[in-house]
Amino acid sequence: MLAVLLSALSILHPTPSGDHPPKIVGPGEGEPVGVPFHPVDLLLSEDENADGLSFYEFRVPPRSAGAPPHIHSHEDEFFYVVSGRVSFMSGEDIIEGERGAFAALTRGNAHAFWNAGDEEAVMVVGVSNGGFEDFFDAVALEVAAEQPADPAAMGALVGRLGAERGIEIRMDLLPEAAAPYYGPPPQ
Numbered sequence: 001m002l003a004v005l006l007s008a009l010s011i012l013h014p015t016p017s018g019d020h021p022p023k024i025v026g027p028g029e030g031e032p033v034g035v036p037f038h039p040v041d042l043l044l045s046e047d048e049n050a051d052g053l054s055f056y057e058f059r060v061p062p063r064s065a066g067a068p069p070h071i072h073s074h075e076d077e078f079f080y081v082v083s084g085r086v087s088f089m090s091g092e093d094i095i096e097g098e099r100g101a102f103a104a105l106t107r108g109n110a111h112a113f114w115n116a117g118d119e120e121a122v123m124v125v126g127v128s129n130g131g132f133e134d135f136f137d138a139v140a141l142e143v144a145a146e147q148p149a150d151p152a153a154m155g156a157l158v159g160r161l162g163a164e165r166g167i168e169i170r171m172d173l174l175p176e177a178a179a180p181y182y183g184p185p186p187q
Helices: 002-012 132-144 149-166 174-181
Strands: 032-033 040-043 054-060 064-072 077-083 085-090 092-099 102-105 111-117 119-128 167-169
Touching: 002 054, 032 132, 040 085, 054 111, 064 149, 077 085, 077 092, 085 102, 085 119, 085 174, 092 102, 111 174, 132 149, 132 174
Parallel strands: none
Antiparallel strands: 032 040, 040 054, 054 119, 064 111, 064 167, 077 102, 077 119, 085 092, 085 111
8 A cells, every 4th residue: 555655646746766765665664663652663754755755554552542632733644544443533523444444634623543443453644744753753752751650741741742843632622432542531
């Protein structure tokens, strides 16, 4: 699937040969990203293509949070469900995505995702516009330095780092269906 997406992008936005060599990433060959939420591997860095796109593999354990409700001001996110089942919040809608589902959760729109199923969910996630990789790096560094004591402290840390990068965390928009995986919404 990743190869098809990259091929389509090269047709739409050709790059002078040699600027960004082709890249093929085999299963399990992505670069681990040290985020504390769930396992994430970087498949293609924003520096490895002309359009500044990043591609990741997200593995979300059964019955767990993915990303809390949030709004991006600088980038769009694209999700392709490889296996398992993912619940996506897009605005006020909750959409269940099974293997083969695709979700374009664009900037300026509140969205979230979680795994309410009994098996791990695997997704390929694309992020547009460059600069997003810095967010994951900053979260990993701050978590290691601060070692938040509880979920509230972790949420505050992620919220602060997100706000610095144009990502607004909106726990007040947490759907009731997701509450067991994130905790109750604030009063």
